Amino acid sequence: MSLAVWFSLLTACVVxxxxxxxxxxxxxxxALSQGWRRSIWGIVGQQLALIVHxxxxxxxxxxxxxxxxMLFNVIRYAGAAYLVFLGIRLILAKPAVTDMEDETGIDLREGHWSMIRRGFWVNLLNPKAIVFFLAFIPQFIRLDEPQLPQYLTLIITVMVVDVVVMWGFFATAARPFRRLTRSVRGQRxxxxxxxxxxxxxxALLVFLH
Known part of the structure; x- marks a missing residue:
């Protein structure tokens, strides 16, 4: 992959x-419920899904x-159902103790693997991501050159950019609102x-084609 093509790839990944x-x-x-540092585990799960895509x-x-x-719709509705499940679970969630421990001293924070799994399924169950990559990838892969190095360069670039944006921007943007998690009303x-x-x-996944 030439430097010019890679810069084009980098720009597209950032956007x-x-x-x-x-x-x-x-x-x-x-980032709000578990803290900025621990939010990385959900991001790791999302990157694993990108590799699969x-x-x-x-x-x-x-x-x-x-x-x-039929296959597209099966994945689409499964992804939408999972997001609705996550949404309802959040809405109905019982506010946690502010210091993340109950009266017995048991840690109430979500486990690393649970966050990784959730991040993985959130990204994986999106058929439009597969279709997007189908249109996106061929623009940066030359068929007359070895495929493996090109795919490795592509996936590493996609993952590094996504981690930086997710952790450095979206997770960081949520930090000022973390003070709201100190009260039951704020958590709700x-x-x-x-x-x-x-x-x-x-809803967008289901109704927008």
Missing amino acids: ISFTPGAGAINTMSN VAIVAAGLGLIVSQSE ILNSVFGILFIAVA
């Missing part, structure tokens, strides 16, 4: 990562998904806001 979506909402929600496209399966209305407001945002993204 894409700054586009708000379920991943950004998940990151900001994690690129692998699906590289293997030619992305074309199958894009051309099969934030949970409701992000719950509604998850449901709104689900």
Whole structure:
């Protein structure tokens, strides 16, 4: 991959990562409920999903998904249902103790693996991401050159940019509002806001083609 092509890839990745979506909402929600540092675990899960998306496209399966209305819809509705589930769970969530421990001293913070799994499924169950990568990747991959180094360069660039944007921008943008988590009322407001945002993204996934 030439330097000019890589700079084009880098620019495209920055623009894409700054586009708000379920991943950004998940990151900001994690930063508020779990703290800025711990929000990285959800971002890790989202990056694992990006690797799967690129692998699906590289293997030619992305074309199958894009051309099969039934398969596309199955993934689309599954993704929307998962986002609605996350939204409702947030809205109905019981406010946590502000110091993240209950009266017995048990840590109430969400586990790393739970955050990774949630981030993974939030990003993976988005068929439009597969279709997007299907249109995006060929612009930066030359068929007359070795494929593996190009795909490695692409996925590393996509992941690094997305981590920097998610953690450095979206998670950081949520930090000033973390003071609201110190009260029960503030937690309920934030949970409701992000719950509604998850449901709104689900609605867009279902109704916008």
